[in-house]
Amino acid sequence: xxxxxxHPGRPRRRxxxxxxxxxxITEAAELGADTLILVCGGLVPGSRDLGLAxxxxxxxxxxxxxxxxxxxxxxxxxxxHPMFCADRCVISRLGEAVDLALQFPANAVGxxxxxxxxxxxxxxxxxxxxxxxxxxxxxxxxWVLPLPRDTLLGxxxxxxxxxxxxxxxxxxxxxxxxxxxxxxxxxxxxWAAPAExxxxxxxxxxPAVLG
Amino acid sequence: xxxxxxHPGRPRRRxxxxxxxxxxITEAAELGADTLILVCGGLVPGSRDLGLAxxxxxxxxxxxxxxxxxxxxxxxxxxxHPMFCADRCVISRLGEAVDLALQFPANAVGxxxxxxxxxxxxxxxxxxxxxxxxxxxxxxxxWVLPLPRDTLLGxxxxxxxxxxxxxxxxxxxxxxxxxxxxxxxxxxxxWAAPAExxxxxxxxxxPAVLG
Numbered sequence: 456x457x458x459x460x461x462h463p464g465r466p467r468r469r470x471x472x473x474x475x476x477x478x479x480i481t482e483a484a485e486l487g488a489d490t491l492i493l494v495c496g497g498l499v500p501g502s503r504d505l506g507l508a509x510x511x512x513x514x515x516x517x518x519x520x521x522x523x524x525x526x527x528x529x530x531x532x533x534x535x536h537p538m539f540c541a542d543r544c545v546i547s548r549l550g551e552a553v554d555l556a557l558q559f560p561a562n563a564v565g566x567x568x569x570x571x572x573x574x575x576x577x578x579x580x581x582x583x584x585x586x587x588x589x590x591x592x593x594x595x596x597x598w599v600l601p602l603p604r605d606t607l608l609g610x611x612x613x614x615x616x617x618x619x620x621x622x623x624x625x626x627x628x629x630x631x632x633x634x635x636x637x638x639x640x641x642x643x644x645x646w647a648a649p650a651e652x653x654x655x656x657x658x659x660x661x662p663a664v665l666g
Numbered sequence: 667x668x669x670x671x672x673h674p675g676r677p678r679r680r681x682x683x684x685x686x687x688x689x690x691i692t693e694a695a696e697l698g699a700d701t702l703i704l705v706c707g708g709l710v711p712g713s714r715d716l717g718l719a720x721x722x723x724x725x726x727x728x729x730x731x732x733x734x735x736x737x738x739x740x741x742x743x744x745x746x747h748p749m750f751c752a753d754r755c756v757i758s759r760l761g762e763a764v765d766l767a768l769q770f771p772a773n774a775v776g777x778x779x780x781x782x783x784x785x786x787x788x789x790x791x792x793x794x795x796x797x798x799x800x801x802x803x804x805x806x807x808x809w810v811l812p813l814p815r816d817t818l819l820g821x822x823x824x825x826x827x828x829x830x831x832x833x834x835x836x837x838x839x840x841x842x843x844x845x846x847x848x849x850x851x852x853x854x855x856x857w858a859a860p861a862e863x864x865x866x867x868x869x870x871x872x873p874a875v876l877g
Binding site: 505536548602606 | 714715748750751752753756759762786788809811812829
């Protein structure tokens with residue numbers, strides 16, 4: 456089950472955030488989903504302290520681990536592109552997500568590999584290998600040029616941009632990942648297109664993803 | 667002397683790029699500038715191979731080193747924010763710039779620390795320490811929220827955004843840097859403002875930069 460946000464945010468909202476995430480883990484279990492993806496939140500409002508924000512995330516995950524283990528739901532830490540560091544997620548590289556995940560039991564915490572966010576990273580391949588079976592989700596979409604003015608909704612169909620999916624996919628498979636390849640394209644134009652057209656494009660482009 | 671672009675780019679443009687950069691080094695020497703800043707270029711047009719682009723940059727710098735040493739001009743490798751990786755600079759983190767610079771003599775190749783590009787990096791402080799006396803330029807401006815639609819010209823005055831300048835500046839000074847702090851704000855509104863107003867704001871904000 457992807458998409459619920461972990462945002463430890465402002466200290467006085469901390470208890471509410473934890474309660475919200477416990478509810479999300481419970482909901483995932485009720486739905487039979489084995490994974491809950493965490494977009495961990497940006498800087499604490501009013502603060503410039505990246506270290507504080509990162510420690511709060513680690514602490515929050517630690518508090519959620521027992522419930523996740525009890526209900527059999529793994530949390531997947533997703534690194535977001537550094538352009539979202541300030542306001543959406545201070546975990547900016549896959550390597551940071553791996554370092555964080557490795558502090559917790561493997562059955563409770565994993566990582567997400569989303570090509571859009573991590574494709575540029577010179578250490579990506581080694582961090583994927585290091586992630587190994589901690590990878591709980593592999594998401595693909597393309598980085599298109601020129602950089603769209605709306606960076607949140609500016610993703611492209613696989614093959615429309617610059618990402619070398621073959622190498623990344625081979626690394627994810629070599630790490631032992633055997634789950635779905637999720638095509639996740641935040642793009643208002645694609646959302647507005649007929650679903651069958653989008654599905655057709657995805658099917659056509661899939662060989663490129665698999666290298 | 668900041669601002670000349672190193673772009674090894676397309677193979678058939680390689681000789682022209684090298685000639686252009688030799689001319690820039692010569693020009694810097696004629697002006698009495700001791701530094702030439704390199705914005706190293708994005709992916710090779712038509713290619714998705716980040717490794718190729720990075721190797722071409724390393725090779726190009728190696729070819730330029732003898733002239734730089736002969737004329738007493740140091741080249742400064744500038745890491746650009748990962749959102750510019752595809753089209754402007756495949757050197758996306760200070761650590762990559764340091765790794766690259768350390769392959770060459772210290773009197774020929776250094777690195778630039780530009781807060782706008784590197785503030786988000788969890789390894790920034792350790793990479794600044796590792797850079798040490800290789801730091802040839804320290805540039806400041808702020809990362810403002812929300813992310814401007816024009817990411818190239820969306821920088822803010824120091825203090826208007828989220829960057830923790832105190833910690834970064836302390837690290838740069840501790841590394842032994844004794845040069846200028848360059849205020850470099852790519853922002854059409856600020857460019858259009860009266861120069862004395864911009865200078866006044868910069869002077870007022872400077873204590874925040876120095877922590």
